[in-house]
Structures are given as C-alpha cells and as structure tokens.
Amino acid sequence: MRNLDExxxxxxxxxxxxxxxxxxxxxxxxxxxxxLHAFARDIKLTEEEWRSGIYFLEQVGKACSSDxxxxxxxxxxxxxxxxxxxxxxxxPSGCTEATAFDVxxxxxxxxxxxxxxxxxxxxxxxxxxxxxIRDAKGNPVPSATLxxxxxxxxxxxxxxxxxxxxxxxxxxxxxxxxxHRVLHDGPVGMMLTALNRHAWxxxxxxxxxxAPGYKRxxxxxxxxxxxxxxxxxxxxxxxxxxxxxxxxxxxETPDGTVSRDPFYTLDFDFLLAKA
Amino acid sequence: MRNLDExxxxxxxxxxxxxxxxxxxxxxxxxxxxxLHAFARDIKLTEEEWRSGIYFLEQVGKACSSDxxxxxxxxxxxxxxxxxxxxxxxxPSGCTEATAFDVxxxxxxxxxxxxxxxxxxxxxxxxxxxxxIRDAKGNPVPSATLxxxxxxxxxxxxxxxxxxxxxxxxxxxxxxxxxHRVLHDGPVGMMLTALNRHAWxxxxxxxxxxAPGYKRxxxxxxxxxxxxxxxxxxxxxxxxxxxxxxxxxxxETPDGTVSRDPFYTLDFDFLLAKA
Numbered sequence: 001m002r003n004l005d006e007x008x009x010x011x012x013x014x015x016x017x018x019x020x021x022x023x024x025x026x027x028x029x030x031x032x033x034x035x036l037h038a039f040a041r042d043i044k045l046t047e048e049e050w051r052s053g054i055y056f057l058e059q060v061g062k063a064c065s066s067d068x069x070x071x072x073x074x075x076x077x078x079x080x081x082x083x084x085x086x087x088x089x090x091x092p093s094g095c096t097e098a099t100a101f102d103v104x105x106x107x108x109x110x111x112x113x114x115x116x117x118x119x120x121x122x123x124x125x126x127x128x129x130x131x132x133i134r135d136a137k138g139n140p141v142p143s144a145t146l147x148x149x150x151x152x153x154x155x156x157x158x159x160x161x162x163x164x165x166x167x168x169x170x171x172x173x174x175x176x177x178x179x180h181r182v183l184h185d186g187p188v189g190m191m192l193t194a195l196n197r198h199a200w201x202x203x204x205x206x207x208x209x210x211a212p213g214y215k216r217x218x219x220x221x222x223x224x225x226x227x228x229x230x231x232x233x234x235x236x237x238x239x240x241x242x243x244x245x246x247x248x249x250x251x252e253t254p255d256g257t258v259s260r261d262p263f264y265t266l267d268f269d270f271l272l273a274k275a
Numbered sequence: 276m277r278n279l280d281e282x283x284x285x286x287x288x289x290x291x292x293x294x295x296x297x298x299x300x301x302x303x304x305x306x307x308x309x310x311l312h313a314f315a316r317d318i319k320l321t322e323e324e325w326r327s328g329i330y331f332l333e334q335v336g337k338a339c340s341s342d343x344x345x346x347x348x349x350x351x352x353x354x355x356x357x358x359x360x361x362x363x364x365x366x367p368s369g370c371t372e373a374t375a376f377d378v379x380x381x382x383x384x385x386x387x388x389x390x391x392x393x394x395x396x397x398x399x400x401x402x403x404x405x406x407x408i409r410d411a412k413g414n415p416v417p418s419a420t421l422x423x424x425x426x427x428x429x430x431x432x433x434x435x436x437x438x439x440x441x442x443x444x445x446x447x448x449x450x451x452x453x454x455h456r457v458l459h460d461g462p463v464g465m466m467l468t469a470l471n472r473h474a475w476x477x478x479x480x481x482x483x484x485x486a487p488g489y490k491r492x493x494x495x496x497x498x499x500x501x502x503x504x505x506x507x508x509x510x511x512x513x514x515x516x517x518x519x520x521x522x523x524x525x526x527e528t529p530d531g532t533v534s535r536d537p538f539y540t541l542d543f544d545f546l547l548a549k550a
Contacts (some may be wrong), residue, residue, distance in 0.1 A: 004361070004501075004512075031314050049359070062337065062339070064336065072329055078311060084321075
C-alpha cells in the first residue's frame, strides 16, 4: 500500500475497511467509497473544488442545531430523502402514503380540543378540515392522535396536538395553507441559489398520526392548484395527497359560527397501516 | 414531478439542477446526485441508516474548528484526498512528489536559523537532516523557505520556519520522527474503530517548500522501517519519499557538537517544479 495512485487507491481503501466484524457496515462503506471515488474520477475533481466541497459540508454541519437540521434539508433538496423513503415505504395498498420519515413525537406541540381553531395567529383565509382516521379496510380507528404542523408567511411552524373521537373523526379550523420557502438563509439556500433553484414548497399541512397497533404515519396534505406542486424544493408531492379546499359562500361554518367572508372546507380521511 | 419514486427521483433532481448557468457546477452536481442516489440504491439504504449517516456528518461538522479539520480527516481516511491529489498532481518527471494539497502558509511557525535544533521539546533520538533545494534539472534553488512540521508522542505538531542558503542548502537537527496517531477522539476516530482500523501514521517530517518561480511543494519524508508504511491511516506514503535515517556512532555531530549517544543523519534533496 505504497505509491497509491488514481488506479489503486480505491481498492486499497476497500481492503483496509474489510476487516470490520459488522458485515452490513462493511457493505455500506464499500459502496460509499466506490461511489465517492467514482464521483471524484468522473468529474476529475480538482483540489480547489475538493476544498469548496469540504468547506460547504463544514458549514452545513455548523448550521445544524436543535432547531435546525441543515443536513436533513440538504438530503431533502438532493432528493436523497425521497429516494430512501420510496425504497423503504412499503405500505399496504389503499393506505395513506407517507411523505416523510417517521419522527419522534415532538414535545412543544400545543394540545387542542377537537374542533378548535389551531391557526395560532397565522394570517389567511379561514379553513375547516375534517375527516376520519381509518384502517386499511376503511374501518374507523378510534382515538388516534394527530399532530398538525403548518408553515405560514414567515416560516413559523405551529404544531397542534388533537385527539380523534371514538368514531375516528377529527375536525379543526385553521387558515388555508399557503406556499412557503424552506429555510434558505444557510448553506443549502446558497446551494439552491447557485443552482438557480427556488426554495418554495407547495401549500400543505403536515400530519403525524399515531394510534396503538398502527404504524405511525408522517404525511403531508397538499393544496390543489398550488403553483409549486410540480417544483417542490424537497421533492415531496404525491398525487394521492393533493386535495381540494372547497370555497364556501359566507354563512354558517362547520363549527356553528357565522362567517361574513367566504371560507374553505376540506374533507380528508387518513388510512393507517397495521404496525 | 409528482409521485416521484425509486425509479424517477434521480432524473427529477437532475432536471431541477440543470438550469444553473454554471456549466461546471451543473456537471459536478449531476455526477454527485447520480452517485449519491446509486449508493443509496445499491445498499438499499434504510431510514435508520440514513439517520445515522446524517447524524455522523453533523458530528463531523461540529468537530471542525480553526484548529481541527474533521471533514478533511474524513476525506483523508476515506482515500478521497489521495485520489484527488493523484489525479491533479502532474509534476514533471524527477520532481519531488507532493503528498498533500497546497496549503496557505501558516502563521504560527517559529523562525529558526539554519542548523538550529527545531525539536522544540519533543523527546527522542537526536537526528540531523540536511540537503539541497533544487530545480527539476538538479540546479540549486537559492533561498527557498522551508516549513517543517513534526508530530511527536502526544500529537503536538511543532512548526519551524527555515530559509535555505544561497546555494540551496538547508540543515537542521531535531528528534528522529516517530509514528503517531491522527486525531481519533472525534467522529472519524469512532468510524475507524467501527471499521477495525487503526489511526496510525508512519513516522515522517512534513515540509512545505516555497521559492519564487516554483510551485509550492507540500510533501512528507517518511522513515524507512516504520511498521505503518503499508497501513498509513490516511494513505499518504510514496516509495520515493521513504528515507533512511543512518545511525552514527557517538562522536562529533554535523553541527560540530559532540554526542555521547548514537545519533542519526539524513541527506535528502527536494526537487521543485517550475510554477
């Protein structure tokens, strides 16, 4: 292992990594080194570019904090998250598709009663969403927990915790979701700018739905007609999750109040897979 | 670009990245996305592994500081640095090989007179190194600047600045270099442990040599017989740079002092390429 050059370095690294007792780690690292080296060879990576890449990765790491996952955002914007999700997301037919990885339940969600207004100060047209949590056969799942996240103008993400009733029904009001940009004041935002890409996500509500005996579902419900449905900065849109917020004339709303403005309604059922 | 799946996500990302005005950036990103996705497909990267990878990269980023380049160390230990250097290092035949990227001159080097002892407190057998800085044809290059770095027990890296004389000659004394480990108390060290790899580098002195009109040379002079020459943790050894520190009996040393112990001498010329 002296005089390593372009032709021999990859095999030398693979040989060095081959003595780990963990067979899966060895497999992962073998593939990683091969693809990393193939990338550097394909483009004949220069010293200056290597430096820029190292610096970029450092900055991505430094931008990460308990509130911000810049490496996850990088993975999203490079399509890696969607790929990993697609090749692992083996839901039974008919179940609601996941658009994001399973996540630990967050701790700073505000608990609301069913039917409450969860908009928490976000501005926009009033919307009423309701539906039923069901199993794959369409039977109601009682008392599921729903965590609803919504990004508005700004990028404040409000998180609301609701519990469906014994018949699996949930309902709440909020502002109709608006399109918004991912965090773009960091290194990933600079990358998007350099690539002449926008940072917009189509309007959606995000749901984390859990019930005993069912696989937790992390998904997003998009709004029909959004101009970014075909250019989501993080490649997350699925047709089955594009929904129509129906405009209603002024008058009585689903929660019994009277609106002097038009408002919107959406009926959407979530079908959970067994755990 | 809806309903992206395993089969379609890569092309979708490439299409999105294709509108940048920077042709080279587009080429680099196209290759990067293809190889990144191919890696995830080849090993069928799982959600949990994806999370571990993201976490590892975050930790590498957080370990970086002005004193520590953990991403560079990662690149070294994965053989990427050696590959990039090999495919860009086009030195004229006969010139001393580079083993590391060109680096900015450091600012905390101590200036020494020619012939000085630069060991700065490192313990070990006394060694006297001398030689001439030459051009590719073997003609002396006058007044080159040499920055010499040496890692000893511990990992204190002493940096000494010397200037060769008008005839290109340099000489100094120090302790004969010892093998030592790269920084291994961080995420890269954990990776090496998981891969059942050691963190040792063979004994060497590192030189950054510059002279007006010549390409700056960053190289390492290794010590013959070191047990890690064939398993350098960062894949940096070249046969042309393995040198013999000759043991000398007690008596007069090259700097005119008398040693009661055996000491070592090394004669090595550096041949610089034209800038």
